[in-house]
Amino acid sequence: MSELGRDHGLTLRQDYFGDPAAWNALVDLLQDTFSIDVSLLDQFGGPDPTSMPFGYFDSEGGCVANFSAFSMPMIINGRTVKAAGYQSGAVRPEWRGRGLYRDLMQRAFDRTAAEGCELDLLLTDKPALYERYGFRILPQHIFVAMAPKLRKTELTARQLSVVTPDDLRVIKTLLQNREPVSARFAVVGQMEMFLLNASFNSAIRLTALADDTVIAWTFDGATFWLLDIVGTAIPSLATIVSALDIEPERIEICFPPDRLDCEASPEPYDGYTMLMVRGKAAEDIAGPLMLSPMAEF
Ligand SMILES: CC(C)(COP(=O)(O)OP(=O)(O)OC[C@H]1O[C@@H](n2cnc3c(N)ncnc32)[C@H](O)[C@@H]1OP(=O)(O)O)[C@@H](O)C(=O)NCCC(=O)NCCS
Incomplete structure (x- = not known):
């Protein structure tokens, strides 16, 4: 064979x-x-x-x-x-x-x-290996947002864990029914990598807002990293920060923030691996973007 x-x-x-x-x-x-x-x-x-x-x-x-x-x-x-x-x-x-x-x-x-x-994607620390197959590096940007005005919110925030069966069921159901986190550049649905990435990094917090949204985030006391939002609707940044009840000095959004109703400016992101693309749909990709770390593969 x-x-x-x-x-x-x-x-x-x-x-x-x-x-x-x-x-x-x-x-x-x-x-x-x-x-x-x-x-x-x-x-x-x-x-x-x-x-x-x-x-x-x-x-x-x-x-x-x-x-x-x-x-x-x-x-x-x-x-x-x-x-x-x-x-x-x-x-x-x-x-x-x-x-x-x-x-x-x-x-x-x-x-x-x-x-x-129509599109091939990979993440690598050896881009030269794939350039000869027509892949090109897609530079990634993190989006730095102004701290939003906090709002009074009735939303309940509850920590979830992928190792708790009931929580896992909630997360999996939302992953199956999610809205893409961005209309500009995002996975439509990806379950396995989200769960694996959540397991690999114990700093990642998964917080349910009400019953229909899970926020993936980290916070070191000063900087808030918004990694992903899994839900049937995407809440605004102000709603998220208010519901999580944090007061970050700096906010970094790790995907294009077009659905978050906020102002954010892109800054070059230097990751350990580079995102590479090829194919006819690769020409449609424009402007600053980032693949959510929860979709990294
Ligand atoms: C990278 C790796 C998969 C290559 O495996 P391999 O069987 O030695 O590769 P091949 O013999 O089939 O070579 C394929 C091509 O890649 C090239 N290549 C191999 N290693 C490379 C490297 N580190 N950087 C750039 N090109 C490389 C070879 O020169 C060859 O080029 P050619 O087709 O023009 O002749 C292997 O070294 C490995 O497992 N490394 C550790 C894990 C890793 O880095 N995986 C890739 C993650 S994105």
């Missing part, structure tokens, strides 16, 4: 997440490569069902190389765009430099192109 695999005594496997042993082999590869534990997803219902993993496995069932695509519909300037995200790209050190990654990337790109994706 794969000449490259045969040459190296490896088996190519696609769409293998239904096989728990193969999924666990990928968990090990990502743990060894990036020191992250994606098996946390098992407690939330498993990996993204839209995942299209491509991997090479050795004779003992070990995953030596992987590259995955997944469906990641986006709202870009008011239009829903069929987009693919790429993640979990890794090759075990002893297998590097033999073209395994190039082979897996090509297979994943061919697959999403065949499915009619």
Whole structure:
């Protein structure tokens, strides 16, 4: 099935997440490569069902190389765009430099192109690796907002935790029914990465406002970082800050704030990874933007 695999005594496997042993082999590869534990997803219902993993496995069932695509519909300037995200790209050190990654990337790109994706997105600390495939860096900006006038609010704020089953149910239901947090640049719906990102960073607070909105945020006593809003409607910044009952000196919004009814100015954001895009819808992306950290993949 794969000449490259045969040459190296490896088996190519696609769409293998239904096989728990193969999924666990990928968990090990990502743990060894990036020191992250994606098996946390098992407690939330498993990996993204839209995942299209491509991997090479050795004779003992070990995953030596992987590259995955997944469906990641986006709202870009008011239009829903069929987009693919790429993640979990890794090759075990002893297998590097033999073209395994190039082979897996090509297979994943061919697959999403065949499915009619208009936009490809990835996050990387090695942009040169992807530039030769037509990806370009999309500079990101954080949005610094003026502190809004606080309002009296009847909204109740309640802390949620992804490890509490009742809270998890609330969060998952809202993630399924959410409005995109921005009409300019935001995921339409992404459940698994939100839950995984919330689990990876214990500083992230998830606060329910009434029953229909969850605010993802952090606060160090001075700066308030608004990371994401998951809800059937998007409250204004003033409503959020009032309901959270904080008085920040500085407010940084980590997505385009077009739905927040506030004034904010963009400042360049230097993250550890860079957001890269390609595809025909990439031309429609304009102006300062940021992918919510809760949608990072
Ligand atoms: C990056 C990585 C996946 C490459 O795997 P690999 O199997 O050695 O790659 P290949 O042999 O298939 O090479 C593919 C191409 O990438 C290039 N490449 C490899 N490592 C690179 C790097 N660090 N920076 C830029 N280009 C790189 C190769 O030169 C090759 O280019 P070519 O197609 O023009 O010949 C592997 O080194 C790895 O797992 N690194 C740690 C995890 C990581 O960084 N993953 C990517 C996250 S975005």
